[in-house]
Amino acid sequence: RSEKFVTMATRTRQEYLKDLVTNYSSTTPIDTGQKFSIFSSKKKDKIRPRFIPDACQRGAILWQVTLDDSGQSQQIECFLGISTDTLVLIEEQTKQIVFVTPCKSILGWAPQTSSLRIYHHQGECTTIHMRDANGDRDELMEIMERLKAVTPGIVVQELSLNRNIMGQLGFHVQPDGIVTLVESAGQAWQAGLRQYSRL
CATH class of the missing domain: 2.30.29.30 (Pleckstrin-homology domain (PH domain)/Phosphotyrosine-binding domain (PTB))
Incomplete structure (x- = not known):
């Protein structure tokens, strides 16, 4: 294919489109609903696409x-x-x-x-x-x-933790909030707190 012929073909298509718009177009809106249609003539609302939350949607x-x-x-x-x-x-x-x-x-x-x-x-x-x-x-x-x-x-789970008779909560926690030990019969265990939970 010659570059010259591609340019000429593009120019010809553009001229045809300009001629079509100039000489054969109207500003009158077209009613898409038919007068005696068995279907509703109202515009249908756009249906929202199904939400897909998974990681295959990489973009935000x-x-x-x-x-x-x-x-x-x-x-x-x-x-x-x-x-x-x-x-x-x-x-x-x-x-x-x-x-x-x-x-x-x-x-x-x-x-x-x-x-x-x-x-x-x-x-x-x-x-x-x-x-x-x-x-x-x-x-x-x-x-x-x-x-x-x-x-x-x-x-997140919200737990109410009470102290035992000695004033202890019944679990040990690291500075970053990770629970390292929960007394198995303590009130914290009964409330649902488990080892490796994060506070």
Whole structure:
């Protein structure tokens, strides 16, 4: 193929398209519904694709959330993005990264009615609120499914631990929060605390 002929063919196609638009187009909208159609003439709402939370979706999945900024005592509207290796919060207005952490450092999460506490690193906590609480999809469940698929974390369990008669809790813990020993007949064991749990 000659470069000259390819250029000529492209130019000819473009001229035909320009002629078609100029001479044979109309600004009148076309009604797609038929007058006596057996099918509904209303436009169908777009069906939302099925949510796939697993790690085969390598890129970040985004949700609009509100972040509790405890340092500034305010809430920030953000995009929450969770990829297979990173969790990131980006402020909507400034497009600046507010928070980022590797997925492997996510310890767990605790859902509330329309919010989620995400625990990471050495037990730090980030709280996000769902923006569309009345929507037709459960974004909170989607976020938890994505976290379950791409992080080592789990849903947090809340335990009430009482002291025994001698004032002891009945377990030993390392500085990083890992429980190393739980007395088998103690109140902590009965409450559900087990060795290698993280506080």
